[in-house]
Amino acid sequence: MKVSKQQKNVTLDPGFAGEIQRRSGENVFMCYQCRKCASGCPSRMFMDSTPTELMRYAQLGMADEAMKKNTIWYCLSCQTCSARCPADIDIAHVVDTMRIIVQERKIKAQSNKLPLFNRLWMTMIKFMGRAYEPGIVVSLNLLSGKPAKDIGLGMKMIRKGKLKLWPSFKKPFAMIKMFAGARRLKK
Amino acid sequence: MKLAYYPGCSLHSSAVEYDISTRKVCETLGIELAEIKDWVCCGSSPAHQKDELMSIALPAKNIALVREMGDLKEICAPCASCYSRLKVAKQKLADDNLRKDVETIIGSKCPDDIEVLHMLDVITDRLGLEAIKEKVVRSLDGMKIACYYGCLMTRPPKVTGKTNFENPTQMESLIEALGAEALDWNMKTFCCGAAFALTKTEVVLELTRKILADAAAVGADAIAVGCPLCHANLDGRQTQINRKFGTNFHIPVFYFTELMGLALGIRAGELGIFKHITETEDFLKERAFK
Ligand code: SF4
Ligand code: SF4
Numbered sequence: 329m330k331v332s333k334q335q336k337n338v339t340l341d342p343g344f345a346g347e348i349q350r351r352s353g354e355n356v357f358m359c360y361q362c363r364k365c366a367s368g369c370p371s372r373m374f375m376d377s378t379p380t381e382l383m384r385y386a387q388l389g390m391a392d393e394a395m396k397k398n399t400i401w402y403c404l405s406c407q408t409c410s411a412r413c414p415a416d417i418d419i420a421h422v423v424d425t426m427r428i429i430v431q432e433r434k435i436k437a438q439s440n441k442l443p444l445f446n447r448l449w450m451t452m453i454k455f456m457g458r459a460y461e462p463g464i465v466v467s468l469n470l471l472s473g474k475p476a477k478d479i480g481l482g483m484k485m486i487r488k489g490k491l492k493l494w495p496s497f498k499k500p501f502a503m504i505k506m507f508a509g510a511r512r513l514k515k
Numbered sequence: 516m517k518l519a520y521y522p523g524c525s526l527h528s529s530a531v532e533y534d535i536s537t538r539k540v541c542e543t544l545g546i547e548l549a550e551i552k553d554w555v556c557c558g559s560s561p562a563h564q565k566d567e568l569m570s571i572a573l574p575a576k577n578i579a580l581v582r583e584m585g586d587l588k589e590i591c592a593p594c595a596s597c598y599s600r601l602k603v604a605k606q607k608l609a610d611d612n613l614r615k616d617v618e619t620i621i622g623s624k625c626p627d628d629i630e631v632l633h634m635l636d637v638i639t640d641r642l643g644l645e646a647i648k649e650k651v652v653r654s655l656d657g658m659k660i661a662c663y664y665g666c667l668m669t670r671p672p673k674v675t676g677k678t679n680f681e682n683p684t685q686m687e688s689l690i691e692a693l694g695a696e697a698l699d700w701n702m703k704t705f706c707c708g709a710a711f712a713l714t715k716t717e718v719v720l721e722l723t724r725k726i727l728a729d730a731a732a733v734g735a736d737a738i739a740v741g742c743p744l745c746h747a748n749l750d751g752r753q754t755q756i757n758r759k760f761g762t763n764f765h766i767p768v769f770y771f772t773e774l775m776g777l778a779l780g781i782r783a784g785e786l787g788i789f790k791h792i793t794e795t796e797d798f799l800k801e802r803a804f805k
Contacts (some may be wrong), residue, residue: 338720351567370706370722374715402718403586404559406706407670411680418671427564442564449561450569457555460526468713478716481751485529488790492528498553502622506576510568512658 343390345470348386352425358415359383360404365409365419375399379409386422397436400426441472454507457498462491516641518632519581519590520548523597523743524556529744530594532787536772537593537634539786542643543779544650549587551580552669557600560710568569571613572620574604579625589641593634595742596709597733599667602674633668633742635771637686639685644692654694660774661698661735663726664684665745666706680704686771690739693778702729709744716755723748724756727764737767738797739774746770749790767795777804 332399359380376397377385380404383384385394394400398422399443408421429435431443448467455457485491526534541548554577562570578601581587592598606627608614618625632640639646669680677683681704687697705726707717726749730738740746750768757764768791776786782805788795 369569370708373721374517374718392552402704404666404708404710404718405563406658406666407709408666408704408706410671418520420671428567431565442711445714446561446565449559452564453556453573455559456529459559460557461524461528465713478713481755484625485751485791488530488791488792490531496527500556503555505622506572506620507569509622510566510572513616513619514568 339392340389342389344389344391344394347429347490348422348425351403351428352418352421354418354422354425356383356386356417358417359387359413360415362414364414368409368412370406371402371404373448374402379403379423379507383419383425386426395426395430396437399478400430401424402462403486425427431461442469454503455497455500457503458494458496460470460482460492460495460506463495516545516803517547517549517587518637519584519619519629520578521542521554521557521590521592521597521601522548522550523592523594524559525594525743525747527746530770532582532790533593533743533746533770533772535785535787536541536770537777539781540772540775543776543781544647546637546642549579549584549774551590553582554580556644557597559596559600560718563603567761568616568620570600571604571607571621572617573624574601575608575617576621577601578605578629578631579621579623582624582626583800587629589630589632591634591637593741594744594749595633595665595667595776596685596714596744598631598633599674605629605631606674633741635685636670636688637690638668638771647689647775648692651693651778653688653778653804655774655778656694658695659698659736660667660690660695660739661730661733661754662703662771663730663745663749664704665709665740665742666704666758669704678689686739689771693774698730698735700729700733700735702726708746709742709748712744712748719748719754719761720756724760727753727756728762730766731764735766737769739769741771751752753793766792767791767793768797771796790797797801 356368361382366380405420407420469475494503558570558573650728664683669677669683677752690697708722711718753764773786
């Protein structure tokens, strides 16, 4: 269905709220736009639209507005909104669910660094069992084209013995099996 | 008291002083920590942002590993993020369908009678402040401390079970038991931006600046924290913040276990305090701590 909003066309996905509920158990229709979530959000100043608006987009099925803007990629998962919502919606969980949909459908996100970080992290623990900080920093910086980011801080941490120079491998076979199992179940 | 100990990835690397001080303090207080054998990463925020099922399965795997260690009934996690993920998993596993899926993935049963505690809960609730007061040999008298909780130690209350999540006072009661003065301030549960530490550092710098500014405004000598990610930002980013905003912060940031260690008479070097990025030497020297 297409409706026209001022000059721009908006594509509606009537199943969007349903998909969020099916995946997360959160019912976005409970939101009555009180704006408590938006007013307490520490990351609001960086976002295109507020968490409250995000809820409205979800109610109206405006999936593109919800998922292509930067809002979901600036949520810090700080849980302030979820702790305060009078309608008892876990908003941070709704945001997570939208992020998962975006990553699964490979929609081009406004910020590609967070999906990249998530992918690197999960790949790392799949093969190593534990996160290896220097590895993740170096690969993230290289792949996002900023090889020298935080290098001063990194050197200082090495001097202070705060970075492990060699990764450890814990249960690699069991972990790979777990990831494969989760994949099978999702199908 | 014997507990299963889940240090998490940070405590084995960038937050090694939190691990060192936790072990030292527990040893002094007679708490036995049994590190979970071959524990794996809890998945932290990448897992819950990318893969709902694995974000439950990874913590569940660790809870299942505890069962192999005998009849331990409690896991203690010093990292707020690990604590939160373990607790969320425990709660979600009440759903039988999810439990079946997760147990298929991890290839074993996941016990449902194991309690998850943050290190601070172990100290204030399990051990109790009276027991600590008895062991204080070097009161932190005269220190003004701003206690910082960040997000996941208290939020969301449905997961943590904390009733005073907007204005928690648990860490304050501990700091006062050690003899220091705990300050009243505004930013104790304001997010430091940890989830974006590596991806959107400009967000971290702005949020952390606000926290440091408020601590400085109320006259804090130091900040106390209970999370390796909060520590990495508050302690590690001060130089970058000063450069970016023209401020002049130099506030030592301690793990609450380090402050406990000092009060229990353990030397700063043995607690790993000199590993901080923001120097603590002058602060300790002024107060004649070894
Ligand atoms: S706090 Fe809850 S009810 Fe209020 S606007 Fe946000 S989501 Fe809607
Ligand atoms: S969880 Fe996300 S949306 Fe909610 S207050 Fe925190 S940053 Fe804002």
